[in-house]
Amino acid sequence: MENHQLEGLRKFTPARIGVGRTGTRPLTKDFLSFRIDHAAAVDAVYGEVSSELLQEFNLFAVETCYGTKEEYLKRPDKGRVLSVEGEQLISERCVRNPQVQIVISDGLSASAINENLLDVYPALLDSLSLYQIEVGTPFFVKGGRVACMDAIGEILNPEAFILLIGERPGLVCAHSLSAYMCYRPRKGMKESERMVISNIHRRGTPPIEAAAHIGTLVNKMLEQKASGVSLVV
Amino acid sequence: MYRKTRLYGLTYEFHSLKEIMAKANESRSGDDLAGISAENMKERMAAKLVLADILLSDIRNTPLVDPDTDDVSQLIENNVNEEVYQVVKNWTVADLREYILSDDQMGKDLLTLGSGLTSEMIAAVAKIMSNLDLIQAASKIKIITHCQTKIGQQGVLASRAQPNHPSDHLKGMTASLYEALSFGIGDAVIGINPVIDTTENISALLHETKKVIDHFQIPTQNCVLSHVTSQMRAIEKGAPADLIFQSLAGTQAGNESFGISLSMLDEATAMINEKGTATGPNRWYFETGQGSELSSDAHFDIDQVTLEARCYGLARKFSPFIVNTVVGFIGPEYLYDSKQVIRAGLEDHFMGKMHGLPMGVDVCYTNHMNADQNDMDTLSTLLGTAGVNFVIGVPMADDCMLNYQSLSYHDIATLRSVLRLDPAPEFKCWLENIGLMENGKLTQLAGDPTFFLQNV
Numbered sequence: 001m002e003n004h005q006l007e008g009l010r011k012f013t014p015a016r017i018g019v020g021r022t023g024t025r026p027l028t029k030d031f032l033s034f035r036i037d038h039a040a041a042v043d044a045v046y047g048e049v050s051s052e053l054l055q056e057f058n059l060f061a062v063e064t065c066y067g068t069k070e071e072y073l074k075r076p077d078k079g080r081v082l083s084v085e086g087e088q089l090i091s092e093r094c095v096r097n098p099q100v101q102i103v104i105s106d107g108l109s110a111s112a113i114n115e116n117l118l119d120v121y122p123a124l125l126d127s128l129s130l131y132q133i134e135v136g137t138p139f140f141v142k143g144g145r146v147a148c149m150d151a152i153g154e155i156l157n158p159e160a161f162i163l164l165i166g167e168r169p170g171l172v173c174a175h176s177l178s179a180y181m182c183y184r185p186r187k188g189m190k191e192s193e194r195m196v197i198s199n200i201h202r203r204g205t206p207p208i209e210a211a212a213h214i215g216t217l218v219n220k221m222l223e224q225k226a227s228g229v230s231l232v233v
Numbered sequence: 234m235y236r237k238t239r240l241y242g243l244t245y246e247f248h249s250l251k252e253i254m255a256k257a258n259e260s261r262s263g264d265d266l267a268g269i270s271a272e273n274m275k276e277r278m279a280a281k282l283v284l285a286d287i288l289l290s291d292i293r294n295t296p297l298v299d300p301d302t303d304d305v306s307q308l309i310e311n312n313v314n315e316e317v318y319q320v321v322k323n324w325t326v327a328d329l330r331e332y333i334l335s336d337d338q339m340g341k342d343l344l345t346l347g348s349g350l351t352s353e354m355i356a357a358v359a360k361i362m363s364n365l366d367l368i369q370a371a372s373k374i375k376i377i378t379h380c381q382t383k384i385g386q387q388g389v390l391a392s393r394a395q396p397n398h399p400s401d402h403l404k405g406m407t408a409s410l411y412e413a414l415s416f417g418i419g420d421a422v423i424g425i426n427p428v429i430d431t432t433e434n435i436s437a438l439l440h441e442t443k444k445v446i447d448h449f450q451i452p453t454q455n456c457v458l459s460h461v462t463s464q465m466r467a468i469e470k471g472a473p474a475d476l477i478f479q480s481l482a483g484t485q486a487g488n489e490s491f492g493i494s495l496s497m498l499d500e501a502t503a504m505i506n507e508k509g510t511a512t513g514p515n516r517w518y519f520e521t522g523q524g525s526e527l528s529s530d531a532h533f534d535i536d537q538v539t540l541e542a543r544c545y546g547l548a549r550k551f552s553p554f555i556v557n558t559v560v561g562f563i564g565p566e567y568l569y570d571s572k573q574v575i576r577a578g579l580e581d582h583f584m585g586k587m588h589g590l591p592m593g594v595d596v597c598y599t600n601h602m603n604a605d606q607n608d609m610d611t612l613s614t615l616l617g618t619a620g621v622n623f624v625i626g627v628p629m630a631d632d633c634m635l636n637y638q639s640l641s642y643h644d645i646a647t648l649r650s651v652l653r654l655d656p657a658p659e660f661k662c663w664l665e666n667i668g669l670m671e672n673g674k675l676t677q678l679a680g681d682p683t684f685f686l687q688n689v
Contacts, residue, residue: 005683005686006681006682006683008686009408009411009412009682009683009686010408012402012404012405012407012408013398013402013404013405013406013408013409013633014399014633015396015397015398015405015408015409015412015627015628015629015631015633016628016629016631016633017408017409017411017412017628017682018412018681018682018683019628019629020680020681021416021643021646021679021680023647023650024643024646024647024649024650024675025643025647026629026641026643030629034606034629034630034631035605035606037631038600038605038606038638041600042600042605044600045600045601070569073565073566073569073601073602073603074262074265074266074565074566074569075266075566076566077266108601168599168600168601168636169600169601170600170633170636170637171600171631171633171636171638172631172633172636174600
């Protein structure tokens with residue numbers, strides 16, 4: 001096998017090519033490396049966000065109605081509804097009618113928060129303060145789905161909303177983060193009103209760059225009083 | 234119609250065929266999510282018992298979605314072979330199961346039978362069949378189709394090479410395709426899921442795959458799996474496509490959420506027949522998968538097995554070259570774990586074959602589903618014994634664009650070796666001529682993508 005030729009092919013794709021075989025089966029190293037990446041992805045789904053990390057940013061935690069991880073995976077609708085205790089805690093602790101509300105949620109990858117929050121969150125606060133946008137009281141939602149922003153919107157009535165949430169993990173990256181944004185979140189909101197910056201991690205959209213981009217978009221939402229397909233960007 | 238039964242001293246009463254059909258399903262999370270599944274195992278068995286006694290004519294006379302408001306219902310109803318139906322209409326679903334599994338019935342008998350059944354009848358019988366029943370029945374049915382080449386023969390396991398790339402990079406796609414070909418994969422189709430849905434990009438992918446096919450004179454067909462309208466725009470502008478692709482749903486509302494209509498499919502048929510680059514008569518590639526109707530809120534409280542069967546009722550009108558269910562792609566809220574995915578894969582394959590379709594399966598799972606690659610080993614082996622027309626391969630089972638896992642090229646080569654199956658005849662002959670296969674086995678040269686660089 002001509003190695004430089006193989007390298008020539010491999011440089012064009014992240015696909016696992018040129019791995020060879022024994023009989024019709026893959027070689028041990030490649031086979032185990034595939035299983036390791038799958039293990040990381042599964043652990044990201046079933047993992048927990050570090051409580052020290054949440055404390056560091058002074059984020060209190062509330063839960064949705066998901067109950068168990070199994071139920072969370074089977075019933076996306078339950079991850080869109082806050083628990084009664086969660087609603088209460090949000091009502092007690094958060095500033096009403098903020099210009100922008102930031103919420104962090106594990107979603108389908110706790111690793112996405114653990115790996116990226118340290119980079120994304122301070123940069124995001126900087127980016128928003130650059131536009132002189134006032135931020136409400138941020139908090140963490142355990143077992144959240146994207147549309148939990150609507151339920152939170154009903155309680156706090158923010159003008160704009162930023163949800164940093166873990167994406168469904170892939171084998172290439174198990175800790176990719178998404179930022180979902182919208183103007184005036186409320187129940188019955190259309191999916192087309194939401195905006196997203198996805199693939200946020202060090203080897204994807206770099207966290208600092210993503211934070212700057214989110215700031216710009218939210219500023220436009222506030223200026224145009226709109227989000228999603230009707231926002232002119 | 235029977236709607237009541239007694240089991241262990243309890244009376245179970247059902248209020249509609251829809252309820253019986255849903256509750257008779259083997260357990261799956263999608264039916265739970267829809268709120269239509271049986272409360273417990275005994276109720277599930279009661280529903281199966283009641284369903285077993287229902288007449289086929291009762292199923293036909295009780296449409297689950299009104300044909301006047303749903304064109305899939307209408308199409309299924311209009312395509313029933315009345316001559317066959319008259320013979321079987323007074324059978325119960327239990328009679329149907331036993332006829333299908335009887336030693337006296339050959340594959341061709343089952344194909345004739347299938348033409349007189351509605352999709353709902355085929356779904357009903359699947360609900361009272363075990364996994365091995367589904368394998369036994371499907372294994373009798375051989376469906377040979379012809380696009381540029383022919384697949385589906387006895388003793389053949391064909392494969393789709395799926396050389397996807399996260400940015401549709403042509404050289405990256407080709408590198409992945411060389412890897413596939415070097416393992417003898419790609420006889421059913423070279424099929425790419427594009428990231429960028431523009432006419433220009435789809436044309437570029439069609440041209441590039443065709444270039445490889447022409448250069449190495451590979452007996453196969455190409456396809457780019459974008460929305461049907463964007464493929465039509467590319468074909469209109471002269472891009473070379475052997476097959477045209479579309480995902481299907483089992484209700485009109487489901488298809489509307491996919492942005493398609495029956496008239497659009499008719500237009501696409503006319504275009505691929507006129508401007509497609511293949512020579513054979515079968516030029517469609519369809520994908521389906523349990524749960525898609527519920528995910529677009531187009532399910533009308535019908536269970537996902539029945540809706541999946543209706544996709545096949547729609548597909549058979551277009552005499553496709555290949556059809557596959559993307560069984561584990563949709564996620565755990567529809568099929569929670571490997572047990573449910575394995576069951577659904579066998580159901581879909583059986584139901585497709587009973588519709589006379591050249592049925593393949595994308596044996597796959599996502600990372601938030603309770604399954605792993607060992608489960609795919611199991612399902613692919615079961616489907617191989619059931620005579621599946623084709624399966625899908627990606628490098629080391631990892632699709633770096635769609636972020637899910639299917640089968641590795643290695644896995645398909647292994648299935649052929651273990652189950653003594655061959656690539657499609659013309660493709661096998663090509664593999665032998667270029668030196669990648671000898672006496673039905675891969676040669677020393679196989680499994681190395683640079684093989685195709687030496688021969689450029």
